[in-house]
Amino acid sequence: MWPTWRAAMERALYGEGGFYLRERPSRHFRTSVSASPIFAEAVLTILADVDARLGRPSRIDLVDVGAGEGTLVRHVLDLAPPSLAARLAITAVDLADRPPGLPEAITWAAAPPGSITGLVIANEWLDNVPLDFAEQTADGPRLVLVDPATGEERLGPPPEPADAEWLERWWPLPAVGLRAEIGRSRDEAWAGVVTRIVRGRAIAIDYAHPVDNRPLCGTLTGYRDGSVVPPIPDGTCDITAHVALDACAAAAERARGFSTASTTLTTQREALRALGMTGARPLLALAHTDPRTYLRALARSSQEAELIDPGGLGSFGWLSQDIEL
Structure with a gap:
């Protein structure tokens, strides 16, 4: 039996013994979260802004969807001032088992x-939500x-009406x-x-493309051990x-x-630059007057530069949506 790609991805990633139920994501690919803890600083800055707009309630939620190993929320919890x-x-959402040592x-x-x-x-959650492909x-x-065992493909029936309508609106095939x-x-x-948000902000971050480009x-890709591999759903x-983030926003x-x-809708580069990340190197004169401070500032500038690199992590799409803020 030849399943659709959506069914094959569901089994390969989240079925019994699936990739995301047994593997540590950081072993296979680098994300903004694993690249630097200063990404968590940016999230904390956004959280503080949302908190202020909400009037600093007695309880405020931080929900990390597709939490992986819980790295982001660990960092945010460590960095948060006591008053916050x-x-x-904090809720970390993932289908994998709770990571060992995660704070109570x-x-x-x-x-x-x-x-x-x-x-x-x-x-980087939506890019792993299974989906179908059309030709x-x-x-x-x-x-x-x-064929889940080999990745060999063949054409099947037409998409169901709702998917055909989606294609016509969001990804026409000329x-x-x-x-x-x-x-x-x-x-x-x-x-x-x-729809679960009463008041607050939702941000989706992923490699993305707009309807006019x-x-x-397609962009179907496989990753294993830090390398690109054939996307075989085994x-x-x-x-x-x-991800078509523009379609997600409209939905x-x-x-x-x-x-x-x-x-x-913006890029990670623009979003993080708006939060003060520039990747600018410290003045060389500081190396002579305060070498330790210079080295710390140099390391930070390098991490910032990676997060906003327009040819790398900085090219991620950011979808931000405010609800009753």
Whole structure:
């Protein structure tokens, strides 16, 4: 039997013995979270802004969706000032088992809380939400089926009507042989998170592309041990595809009924630069007057530069949506 890519990805990543249920993500790929703890400083700055806009309530949520090993929330908890930490309710959301040594103050859960007042961060989560692929034929788009053992593909039936409508709106295929990644499952996943927010902000961070510049043949990729490998959905590697964040934004707006004025789509480079990250090297004169301070400042500038590099992590898309703020 040849399943759709969405079904094959679901089993390979999250089924019994699936990649994300047995592997430590940091072993296989580098993310902003693992690159530097100063990424957590940026998240804490955003959290403090949300806290202020909420009037500094007696309890404020921080929800990390796709928490992996819990690294981000560990860092935020360590960095939070006592006045905020005492009111902070942290939930790390992941299908994997709770990591050993995670502080008791952090709740580990398979789904976000039903009611959230505060900040939701989804860093490189949506790119691992399984989705289907379609290829344009002379008779219209057809789903792509896959052999999970080999990665061999064949064309299947047409997409269901809702997916066909999504393609027409968000990823039209103007020529035979072109492929699209049907992001409706990601739209639903993101909207499902945003609808849990009573008041606050939701931020999704991922490699992304806009509707007027979709890749012609898709972005399906496999990762293992820090290297790109063929995306074979047999459970031995990560399977990922870039995210149509503009479609996710629209889905959340429809689900919540708020306006596009509450939505911002930008890059990680621009988002972090707005928070004060420049990657600027310290003045060389400081090396002569205070060598230790110079070395610390140099290390920090290097980490900032990696996070905002337009050819690397800085090119990530940032979708930020405010709800009743």
